[in-house]
Amino acid sequence: MMKKKGSVLVGLVLSLALLAGCGSNAQTGTNDGSAAGGEKATSATLKMFIAQPRFKEQYDAHIEKFKAKVKAEKNIDLTVQVEMPNQDNAAQILKTRLASNDAPDLFVIHAINDIPQYSKAGYLADLSDQPFAGKLLDSVKPAVTNSEGQVVAVPLESLSWGYLYNKQIFEENGLTPPATLSEMEAVIAKLNEQNITPFILSYKEAWVPQLFLPLTVGAAIQTEDGMKDFVERMNEDKGSFSEMKSMFDIIDLVNSNGTDRALEVGPDDGAAAFAQGKAAMWLQGPWYADTILKSNPDIDFGVAALPVSENPDASLINLSVSSSMAMYADTKNKELSLEFLNFLLDDQESNVLYEALKFNPIATVHTFKSYPWVDDATAYVQEGKSYQDPRIPQAVKDEVGKALQSYVAGQMDQDAVLKALDKAWKDYNKVNK
Amino acid sequence: MAAKSYKRLLSLAAFVMPAFILYTLFLLVPTIGGMYYSFTDWNGLNRAYEFIGFANFVEALREDPDFVHSLWFTLKYVMFMLVLQNVFALLLALFIETKFRSKGLFRTVLFMPNMISTIISAFMWTFVFSQVLPQLGERAGLGFLNQSWLGDPGTSFYSILIVSLWNGVGYMMIIYLAALQGVPQSLREAAVIDGARPWQVLRHVTLPMITHAITICLFLTLNGAFKVFEVVYGLTGGGPGRSTQVITLNIYEEAFSNNFRYGYASAKSVILFLVILIFTFIQISITKRREVEA
Numbered sequence: 001m002m003k004k005k006g007s008v009l010v011g012l013v014l015s016l017a018l019l020a021g022c023g024s025n026a027q028t029g030t031n032d033g034s035a036a037g038g039e040k041a042t043s044a045t046l047k048m049f050i051a052q053p054r055f056k057e058q059y060d061a062h063i064e065k066f067k068a069k070v071k072a073e074k075n076i077d078l079t080v081q082v083e084m085p086n087q088d089n090a091a092q093i094l095k096t097r098l099a100s101n102d103a104p105d106l107f108v109i110h111a112i113n114d115i116p117q118y119s120k121a122g123y124l125a126d127l128s129d130q131p132f133a134g135k136l137l138d139s140v141k142p143a144v145t146n147s148e149g150q151v152v153a154v155p156l157e158s159l160s161w162g163y164l165y166n167k168q169i170f171e172e173n174g175l176t177p178p179a180t181l182s183e184m185e186a187v188i189a190k191l192n193e194q195n196i197t198p199f200i201l202s203y204k205e206a207w208v209p210q211l212f213l214p215l216t217v218g219a220a221i222q223t224e225d226g227m228k229d230f231v232e233r234m235n236e237d238k239g240s241f242s243e244m245k246s247m248f249d250i251i252d253l254v255n256s257n258g259t260d261r262a263l264e265v266g267p268d269d270g271a272a273a274f275a276q277g278k279a280a281m282w283l284q285g286p287w288y289a290d291t292i293l294k295s296n297p298d299i300d301f302g303v304a305a306l307p308v309s310e311n312p313d314a315s316l317i318n319l320s321v322s323s324s325m326a327m328y329a330d331t332k333n334k335e336l337s338l339e340f341l342n343f344l345l346d347d348q349e350s351n352v353l354y355e356a357l358k359f360n361p362i363a364t365v366h367t368f369k370s371y372p373w374v375d376d377a378t379a380y381v382q383e384g385k386s387y388q389d390p391r392i393p394q395a396v397k398d399e400v401g402k403a404l405q406s407y408v409a410g411q412m413d414q415d416a417v418l419k420a421l422d423k424a425w426k427d428y429n430k431v432n433k
Numbered sequence: 434m435a436a437k438s439y440k441r442l443l444s445l446a447a448f449v450m451p452a453f454i455l456y457t458l459f460l461l462v463p464t465i466g467g468m469y470y471s472f473t474d475w476n477g478l479n480r481a482y483e484f485i486g487f488a489n490f491v492e493a494l495r496e497d498p499d500f501v502h503s504l505w506f507t508l509k510y511v512m513f514m515l516v517l518q519n520v521f522a523l524l525l526a527l528f529i530e531t532k533f534r535s536k537g538l539f540r541t542v543l544f545m546p547n548m549i550s551t552i553i554s555a556f557m558w559t560f561v562f563s564q565v566l567p568q569l570g571e572r573a574g575l576g577f578l579n580q581s582w583l584g585d586p587g588t589s590f591y592s593i594l595i596v597s598l599w600n601g602v603g604y605m606m607i608i609y610l611a612a613l614q615g616v617p618q619s620l621r622e623a624a625v626i627d628g629a630r631p632w633q634v635l636r637h638v639t640l641p642m643i644t645h646a647i648t649i650c651l652f653l654t655l656n657g658a659f660k661v662f663e664v665v666y667g668l669t670g671g672g673p674g675r676s677t678q679v680i681t682l683n684i685y686e687e688a689f690s691n692n693f694r695y696g697y698a699s700a701k702s703v704i705l706f707l708v709i710l711i712f713t714f715i716q717i718s719i720t721k722r723r724e725v726e727a
Binding site: 092095098204205407428 | 474476477478479480562563567581583584585586670672673674675676686689692693694
C-alpha cells in the first residue's frame with residue numbers, strides 16, 4: 001500500500017515538474033523591452049520566425065554579427081530566439097502565433113502570396129522610411145510594397161525564371177532559345193527530327209502546371225495595351241480570363257511535345273529526367289537547380305524566357321520575390337527589430353549574407369557573383385526584359401494548377417478552364433471584400 | 434453506505450479523470466471551437482470576424498460543386514470499401530481458420546501492411562503504380578498493366594481502392610479471426626451431424642455467431658472510409674484536377690490553401706461529421722438487431 005502511494009506521489013511530482021517547466025518557458029518567452037544605452041549592459045530578446053531551416057547556418061552567422069554590433073554600439077546583451085519550422089507548416093504556426101498574441105518580432109513571409117493578406121489584417125509595420133528601402137532595386141521594390149504603397153518587408157529570396165533548357169542539347173543541334181512562338185515551333189521540329197523529346201512534363205503536383213499562368217499573364221500585362229490593368233480589373237470583377245485565351249497557344253504546344261505520363265510525374269522525378277537529358281526543356285524555375293545538379297553534377301543548363309506569342313518583346317523573364325522579412329506591427333522591440341532589418345541590407349555584411357544564402361542580388365549594395373543560370377536570367381533583367389510577377393491571388397493559382405491537370409487529362413476544355421479561373425477570382429473577391 | 438458509494442464514485446472519477454481531461458482539452462474543446470467557427474467568416478488570420486449564421490452551410494451544399502462532387506466521390510469510395518474490405522477480410526479469416534499449421538505465418542503476413550503507416554504505403558504504391566507496373570507490363574507483354582494508374586481519373590479510383598484495401602484488410606481480418614475463434618465448436622459439429630453442408634454451416638451457424646464482429650468492422654470501415662485522407666493525398670493529391678478529391682481533402686484545401694476560409698472549412702467539417710453520425714447510427718441500429726448470443 002505504502003509503495004503504491006509512493007509511486008503515485010512520484011507521478012504527481014513529476015507531472016507538476018512538467019507543468020512548472022511549461023510555465024517557466026512561457027516566462028522566459030516574454031520580452032523585456034528595448035532599453036537602449038546606459039552604463040551597465042542591458043539585455044533584450046528578439047524573436048524571429050524564419051521558415052528556412054536549410055539556411056540555419058547562414059542566418060545564425062549573420063545574427064551573431066548583429067549581436068556583436070549591438071553590444072558594441074549600444075551595450076545591449078541581445079538574445080535572439082530563432083524559430084525555424086519546416087516550410088510546409090510554417091504558415092500555420094505563424095498564424096497561430098499571431099492569433100494568440102505570441103507574435104515573433106520579425107517573421108519571414110512570401111512577398112507575393114502573403115503580403116496582401118497579412119497587411120490587411122494589420123500585422124505588418126510600415127517600413128517605407130527605413131534606410132534599406134532606398135537601397136532596393138526598382139524591379140524588386142514593388143513586390144514588397146502593399147496596396148497602400150508602403151514598403152512592408154525586406155526581400156530575401158528573389159527568383160528570375162522562365163523555363164530551363166539543356167544547353168548541351170541546344171548547342172549540339174545548333175539551337176538558341178527561341179523568341180517567338182513560331183521560332184519555338186521550329187526548335188521543337190528540329191528536336192523531334194533528332195528524336196529528342198522537347199519538353200519534360202511533370203504535372204503530378206498542381207503547382208507545376210500552375211507556372212503557365214504567371215508567365216502568360218505577366219507577359220500579357222507587360223506587352224499588351226488592353227491588358228495593363230488586368231489584375232486590377234479582375235479584382236473589381238470587371239475582367240475575364242477569356243481575354244487570356246491565347247495562353248493556350250503555348251500550353252498546347254508544350255503539352256503536345258512532352259514526355260509521357262505527365263500526370264504521374266512529380267517535380268523531383270521531372271528534375272531527375274531533365275538532369276539525365278531525357279528532354280531538352282522543362283517548364284520550371286531555377287529553384288530546382290540543386291535537385292538537378294544532385295542528379296547530374298555535369299549538366300549545363302540555362303534559364304530562358306518563354307515565348308507566348310509572335311511578339312518577340314513578349315518573351316520575358318518573370319521576376320518575383322518570395323521569402324521576405326517583415327516586422328510585427330505591435331512589436332515591443334521596435335528599435336532593435338528595425339535595426340536588424342536594416343542590417344540585412346547593410347553595405348558590407350549584406351553581400352556576405354546573400355552570397356552565402358545563394359540568393360539573387362536584390363539591392364544596390366549587392367555586388368557578388370552568382371551562378372551561370374542566375375546570370376542568364378539577370379542578363380534578361382538588365383536588358384529590361386522582365387516583369388514583376390503579377391499579383392494573382394493564391395486561390396486562383398491553386399485553381400489553375402488543378403484546372404490544367406484536368407485539361408491534360410481531357411476532362412476540361414479551354415473554355416471550362418477559363419471559366420473556372422474566373423469563378424475562382426470572383427470567389428476570392430467575394431471572400432476578401 | 435452513502436459514504437461508501439461516494440468513495441466508489443471518487444475512485445471511479447480518479448481513474449477516468451486523466452484520460453477525460455486530455456480528451457476534453459485536445460478533442461472536445463477544439464471540436465466545439467470548430468463548430469463555433471463554422472458559423473463565422475473567419476479566415477484564420479484576421480483579428481475580426483463576423484457571425485454569419487448558416488450561410489456557410491448553405492453555400493457548401495448549394496453553390497460549391499467541388500464540395501458536392503467530393504461528397505459523392507467519398508460516398509462511392511465508402512460503399513466500395515464497406516463491401517470489399519469486409520468481404521476480403523472475412524474470406525481471409527475463414528481461410529486462415531481452416532489452416533492448422535501455418536496459421537501464425539499467414540496471420541502475420543496478411544496483417545503486415547497494416548503496420549506500415551498509411552501515407553508511407555501510399556508513397557510506396559505510387560512507385561509501384563508509376564514505375565513497376567508499367568515496366569512489368571512492357572517487359573512481360575501484359576498490356577493491361579501498362580496504363581495510367583494514377584493519371585487517369587477513371588483508373589485512379591481503383592488504384593486508391595487497391596491501396597486502401599491492401600492497408601486495411603489485415604486489421605479487419607484480425608477482428609474476424611478473434612470472433613471466429615469464439616464460435617463454439619460444438620455448435621458447428623452439431624450442424625454437421627444434422628447434415629449441414631459447409632456453406633450452410635457458414636451461413637446459418639458461423640455468420641450469426643460473429644455478427645457482433647461484423648457490427649464492429651462495418652462501423653470501423655464506415656468511419657475510416659469517410660475520413661480517408663492519407664491514401665488519396667499520397668497517391669493522387671486529389672488529382673488530376675479534382676477528380677479524386679475526397680471530402681477531407683476538399684476541407685484541407687479550403688482551409689490551408691485557396692482563400693484560407695477557416696470558417697467555411699469548419700462548416701464543411703461539421704457537415705462531414707453529421708454525415709458520418711447519421712450513417713453510423715443507421716448501420717449500428719441495423720446490425721445490432723441481428724446480433725445473437727450462443
